[in-house]
Structure formats: structure tokens, C-alpha cells
Amino acid sequence: MARVQLENVTKRYDDVTAVEDVSMEIEDGEFVTFVGPSGCGKSTTMETVAGLTKPTEGRVYIGDDDVTTLAPKDRGVAMVFQNIALFPHMDVYDNISFGLRLRTFSDDEIRKRVEQAAEIVQLEGMLDRMPDEMSGGQRQRVAIARAIVRNPDVFLMDEPLANLDAKLRVHMRTELQRLHRELETTIIYVTHDQAEAMTMSDRIAILDGGELQQIAPPLTCYNEPTNRFVAGFIGSPSMNFLEGELIEGGLRTENFDVELDPGAVPGVGVGDDVTLGVRPEDVHLAEHADSLADHTAHIEARTDVLEPMGDEVFVYLLLAEEVQGSMEEDPASSPNQLLMSVTPDTEIHEDQAVDVVLDRSKVHLFETATGDALVHGLTDRSDQESGPTATEAE
Numbered sequence: 001m002a003r004v005q006l007e008n009v010t011k012r013y014d015d016v017t018a019v020e021d022v023s024m025e026i027e028d029g030e031f032v033t034f035v036g037p038s039g040c041g042k043s044t045t046m047e048t049v050a051g052l053t054k055p056t057e058g059r060v061y062i063g064d065d066d067v068t069t070l071a072p073k074d075r076g077v078a079m080v081f082q083n084i085a086l087f088p089h090m091d092v093y094d095n096i097s098f099g100l101r102l103r104t105f106s107d108d109e110i111r112k113r114v115e116q117a118a119e120i121v122q123l124e125g126m127l128d129r130m131p132d133e134m135s136g137g138q139r140q141r142v143a144i145a146r147a148i149v150r151n152p153d154v155f156l157m158d159e160p161l162a163n164l165d166a167k168l169r170v171h172m173r174t175e176l177q178r179l180h181r182e183l184e185t186t187i188i189y190v191t192h193d194q195a196e197a198m199t200m201s202d203r204i205a206i207l208d209g210g211e212l213q214q215i216a217p218p219l220t221c222y223n224e225p226t227n228r229f230v231a232g233f234i235g236s237p238s239m240n241f242l243e244g245e246l247i248e249g250g251l252r253t254e255n256f257d258v259e260l261d262p263g264a265v266p267g268v269g270v271g272d273d274v275t276l277g278v279r280p281e282d283v284h285l286a287e288h289a290d291s292l293a294d295h296t297a298h299i300e301a302r303t304d305v306l307e308p309m310g311d312e313v314f315v316y317l318l319l320a321e322e323v324q325g326s327m328e329e330d331p332a333s334s335p336n337q338l339l340m341s342v343t344p345d346t347e348i349h350e351d352q353a354v355d356v357v358l359d360r361s362k363v364h365l366f367e368t369a370t371g372d373a374l375v376h377g378l379t380d381r382s383d384q385e386s387g388p389t390a391t392e393a394e
């Protein structure tokens with residue numbers, strides 16, 4: 001077990017900066033996931049820990065050692081990759097023990113470690129199987145067992161579940177969590193799948209364009225995203241974003257106003273462009289607004305497409321008549337569209353006029369120019385009169 005520290009790590013390839021000034025400390029025994037869109041620098045960052053890539057600038061520490069220039073084999077790390085490279089002509093036992101045999105462990109020691117690892121990944125009784133007699137999930141477990149027997153200080157896993165089918169991926173997530181609990185080893189895990197990151201990790205590190213955006217527990221990233229990128233990346237379907245401008249006593253968006261005290265929003269003032277963010281589950285039908293401690297004034301909308309998911313229904317709302325029937329490419333950032341999630345027993349159908357409200361405690365504001373978060377949850381109104389806004393008056 002060991003802590004891992006990245007100190008101002010930058011990696012440049014000719015004209016590409018894959019990783020830009022990334023610093024973070026990963027605690028001993030922590031499960032940290034690097035997540036972000038393809039090309040954001042997740043793998044390269046992990047490779048600097050593995051020793052497969054030498055940073056252009058910055059230092060990497062494992063435990064108390066500066067390992068920046070050490071070879072991978074001298075770092076106490078074990079890696080599991082997306083492509084499961086098992087030797088097809090070797091049985092499970094030989095595949096798991098291969099690395100140990102190269103390191104001249106005694107036969108007894110090898111058998112002990114292989115049996116323990118096989119038990120942890122639940123492959124006991126399969127040690128004499130050949131890889132082509134196993135499912136994808138079982139083969140991936142062999143690869144994990146091969147990493148376990150090395151008894152590493154740090155596990156590095158790069159998209160290890162990417163080639164498995166959806167059901168098996170969900171199952172393997174639970175297995176990896178159990179593995180982490182049993183081994184108590186530091187794990188760094190790379191994925192582009194935010195759901196995977198959310199469900200397994202102690203903390204997630206969100207990268208974009210080679211830069212670290214936020215590193216925090218999953219729910220902190222969900223509830224208090226540091227910027228618009230994180231807010232949009234974490235959560236599925238994505239948060240709604242509506243562009244607006246701070247006015248006296250509120251925020252004006254294209255189709256509705258939200259009361260607030262601009263003086264209570266740090267760093268911006270009346271006249272500044274501010275983006276409102278709200279997750280689909282925090283948009284409610286006005287008739288259900290009583291259950292909310294505090295909500296915005298009614299917003300008139302028309303339902304467009306409904307997507308029943310079984311446990312919830314996604315309702316695409318149109319806020320302006322003229323865009324009806326012309327859904328835009330990215331509904332999450334259109335000024336005239338809003339995605340709402342409702343329970344399946346809600347009586348609602350397509351092309352219905354509805355009034356909706358936003359849960360004020362769940363409304364986020366971002367500075368439009370920088371994308372930086374300004375506030376999470378609206379608490380301050382400019383006055384305590386909560387009369388209807390212009391858009392509510394009919």
C-alpha cells in the first residue's frame with residue numbers, strides 16, 4: 001500500500017500537451033478514478049504513475065520515493081488494461097503465475113499466492129481452464145488475479161471493463177469494489193464512463209484538455225461541480241444549462257426570470273452573463289411544488305418528447321412555442337429546452353401545456369465567460385416578496 005503524489009506533472013508531445021500541470025495527492029488505500037472525455041489526458045496521467053511515460057515537467061512520488069525516472073518494474077505497481085492479454089496456450093494457473101515465475105519465487109510461494117488471488121477474484125476451481133474456455137468477465141478476472149499475485153503497492157487499471165458487455169460491466173464494478181475492500185490497496189482507475197467513476201471511487205479526478213478540473217468524492221462533484229464542464233460531464237442525462245444575465249433582483253434567461261440577489265453572487269454583478277444550471281430531477285411540475293422548501297416562480301412550458309425509462313420518465317420541455325418540433329442538437333444547452341425527470345406514475349403526455357418550477361436549493365450558477373461555478377443553491381432573494389415574475393402572469 002502506498003500514497004501517490006503528482007506534483008505539477010506536464011506531458012508534451014511535439015505540439016500536443018497531453019497533461020498540463022496536474023497536481024494531486026492520492027491517499028494510501030484510496031480508490032481514485034480519472035475520468036473525462038476521450039483525449040483528455042487520463043491514460044497519459046496514469047502512465048506517468050506507471051512509469052510508461054516520463055513527464056516533461058513535474059515529479060511523481062509513490063510512498064516516500066520520487067519515482068519520476070524509475071522503470072515500471074521498480075515502482076511497486078501492477079497494471080490491468082482494457083485488452084486482456086492472456087497467453088492462449090497457458091491455463092489459468094500459468095497465466096496468473098507467469099510474472100512470479102520470472103521472479104524466481106519458490107513453487108510453494110507461487111501456489112499460495114495464485115490460490116489466494118484466485119479466491120479473491122472467485123476463480124477457484126478454474127485454475128486448469130484454458131482462456132478460450134472462459135467468458136470475457138472470467139478472463140478479465142484472470143488478468144486482475146495476475147496483478148494481485150504481484151502484491152503491488154498500487155493498482156493501475158486503464159479501462160479494464162471497456163470490452164465487456166453492459167451487464168457484465170455493472171457486475172464487475174461491484175467485484176472491483178469488493179476487491180478494493182479486501183485488499184485495501186491504492187487503486188487508480190481510468191475510465192471515460194462517468195457512471196463507472198461515480199459508483200466505485202472514493203474520489204474522482206475529472207480531466208479536460210489535459211487539465212485537472214476537480215478531484216473530490218463523487219457526490220461532491222455531482223452536487224458542487226467546480227465548473228460547467230464538470231457539471232455537464234457528471235450525471236446522466238446531463239444538467240440543463242440556460243444562458244442568462246443578472247438584472248436588478250434576479251437572473252433573466254430567454255424565457256423566464258429567477259429571483260435572486262445579485263449582490264449575494266460572488267464575483268459578478270448586474271449586467272454580467274451568468275449560466276443557470278439545473279439537473280433534470282430538480283425540475284418539477286408546478287402541481288408538485290408543495291413538496292419543495294423553496295422553488296422558482298412558475299415557468300410555462302409544453303411537453304415535447306417523453307422517454308419512459310421504467311423507473312423514471314424523461315420529459316423534454318419546450319419553453320417557447322416557435323421551436324416546437326425542431327429539437328436542437330444539444331438540448332442540454334438550448335435556451336428554449338429543458339429536460340425534466342418525473343416518476344413513472346406522473347400523468348403526463350406529449351404536447352401538453354404544463355407549468356414547471358425549479359428547486360431553488362438545487363439551482364447552480366456559473367460565470368458564463370469562464371464556466372466557473374458561482375453558487376450551488378439559491379438562498380438569497382433581493383426582497384422577501386415572492387410574487388410571480390413576468391413569465392408567470394397569465
Ligand code: ADP
Pocket residue numbers: 013016017018019036037038039040041042043044045
Ligand atoms: P485519454 O486517455 O483521456 O483518452 P490520452 O492520455 O491517451 O487521453 O491522450 C491525451 C492527448 O495526448 C491526446 O490528444 C492524444 O492524442 C495525445 N497523445 C497521447 N499519447 C501520445 C503520443 N505517444 N504521441 C503523441 N500524442 C499523444
